[in-house]
Amino acid sequence: MHPPHQKLSNPAISADQPRTVSDSFGSISLPAGVLWGAQTARSLQFFAIGEQRMPMDVVHALALIKWAAACVNSDLTMQTPDMARAIAKAADRVAAGEFDDHFPLSVWQTGSGTQSNMNVNEVIANLATQDSALGAESNQKVHPNDDVNLGQSSNDVFPTAMHIAVALKAKSALMPALDDLISALSAKALEFESIVKIGRTHLQDATPITLGQEFGGYGAQLRHCQQNLLSTMRAVHKLAIGGTAVGTGLNTHPDFGKQVANRLASRLGISFTQADNLFAAMAGHEALVAFHSALRMLAIALTKIANDIRLMGSGPRAGLGELILPQNEPGSSIMPGKVNPTQVEAMTMVCAQVMGHDAAIGFAASQGQFELNVYKPLIALNTLDSIRLLSDAMRSFTQHCVAGLKVNHARVNESMQSSLMLVTALVPHIGYDRAAEIAKQAQADNCTLKQAALASKAVTAEQFDRWVDPVKMLSASIQNK
Secondary structure: OOOOOOOOOOOOOOOOOOEEEEEOOEEEEEOOOOOOOHHHHHHHHHOOOOOOEOOHHHHHHHHHHHHHHHHHHHHOOOOOHHHHHHHHHHHHHHHOOOOHHHOOOEOOOOOOOHHHHHHHHHHHHHHHHOOHHHOOOOOOOOOHHHHHOOOOOHHHHHHHHHHHHHHHHHHHHHHHHHHHHHHHHHHHHHHOOOOEEEEEEOOEEEEEEEHHHHHHHHHHHHHHHHHHHHHHHHHHOEEOOOOOOOOOOOOOOOOHHHHHHHHHHHHHOOOOEEOOOHHHHHHOOHHHHHHHHHHHHHHHHHHHHHHHHHHHOOOOOOOOOOEEOOOOOOOOOOOOOOOOOHHHHHHHHHHHHHHHHHHHHHHHHOOOOOOOOOOHHHHHHHHHHHHHHHHHHHHHHHHHOHHHOEEOHHHHHHHHHHOHHHHHHHHHHHOHHHHHHHHHHHHHHOOOHHHHHHHOOOOOHHHHHHHOOHHHHOOHHHHOO
């Protein structure tokens, strides 16, 4: 549920009565109390598609651009100080989320995001018009295009907002959640470093490993994903602002784009700069394609890690049963006492969604002819949704699964001691072929590896005990601990 419309001090905008406004297409009626204008109303009329609104992260980013643009236009003497202050103040309020209910547009609109840019322009214009910064006796009306959008085009502002929204969300949510999960896995790697268990390849028994080594591997996978994300973020920090309609910078000051990027960087603490080539920044979205590909890589790694934990925790009696997963809630409406790996299920569903988003983003980024990609809202929606889903899922998985994992020591020891792949330790002493015969015979006779080895006369009991030691089969660094 969205908050009620804000009370307005501008008598021209009644909270009780609808009003009629005009644009280049003519007059159109608006509901009572809304801050938006004609272009927003037309978008609501012609794009009643789905339930997904333009993400508020994009709306807030657009408002941040309007704030920076007003400041820069004042500095460059393109706008009067009073006008700039009124616009900047209104934009600040929108960026802070004070008027979120006044941004109702569907994400499924024009592919350039023009209507959402105008929605922001109209709301800020109406707020700025009633601001005392323009003077109590002033009849000056702030125009959404001429004043709020001064020096800008939707074609450069919207992709700039996409990058800002993604960068802010990655900084505030994604990277901290990833850091926390890596830390939790590293803590478990340390906790489990002395637990020797059987390794598995192809879902079949392999040579021994420690549980700590397994969890250390998971942490290393995610650190690689982390570095990849940080690398792709550098291109996301390049902004299209200053390109206006087609990348040439028509109708704006030549220093406008650079100064807006500098203002945003200073305020937000992110190294935003103007893109080196504004034509590429508006016609293509390779930066976000690469960033989302890094999100897909993260989703792939998380799927593997979560599924390993699911499998090691399977059971508790008829599965592998090596890990004891936290019991957070009942797992069945009919089977009493059943507990399921629900955190794993939530995580892997999120990862599947992210992989689907990546396919849609790849197709969308290939579209749009000549000077403008026209699938921008879809790219913004899916990228931000992936960030949100992965951030939330990692935080939940860390808190409600990884942090509470325990080891079923008896089951771990039983599986290791009964594994036939300990026979690998005999290979340097009796050769591969004789060792393989012993393993096959043990399986055929359903006996222990030691019993089969002694029956083969290939080794003595003393030799078997000395050579077949799971700890000695680990790396030298583990053996020496």
